[in-house]
Amino acid sequence: HEAFVETEKQVKERIDTLLSIKGKQSPESFHKRLGKIMWEKCGMARNEKGLTEAIQEIRELRKEFWSDLKVMGDADGFNPELDKAGRVADFLELGELMCIDALDRKESCGGHFREEYQEDGGEAMRDDKNYMYVAAWEYNKESDWTLHKEDLIYENIKIAQRNYK
Secondary structure, three states: OHHHHHHHHHHHHHHHHHHHOOOOEOHHHHHHHHHHHHHHHOOOEEOHHHHHHHHHHHHHHHHHHHHHEOOOOOOOOOOHHHHHHHHHHHHHHHHHHHHHHHHHOOOOEOOEEEOOOEOOOOOEOOOHHHHOEEEEEEEEEOOEEEEEEEEOOOOOOOOOOOOOO
């Protein structure tokens, strides 16, 4: 099928690109650096400043990844380094998107606590009026995302601010 042929071609091109960079840093080193950014700036408690910094840092890390990655081995057999490199490339995009989504949502809800959106007693401050939707982000090209919203409609439960104290 034409779709399969095109997808296979894209995958081969990506593998060839990952193997041809010939940089100095392992996929693991990029993975650890991304993890540190995410842990420190997009964890359970986050804020606008940290999320904005994280987006920029991830974009810079992604540029570095695509210019200084070193993948040992080749594509002809089992290659866990190549597999890891492909996953880290995906994680860089996902990490950026998680930060963009968290920055876009100006409320605290569930396990996502924006430090600037809390009540006087420290409880999460929801904004159901503006954020009662499912967010689906479309990837257009590098660092270009489009938000699609699907409204959440509750018929059998009453939405209310929670208090965990």
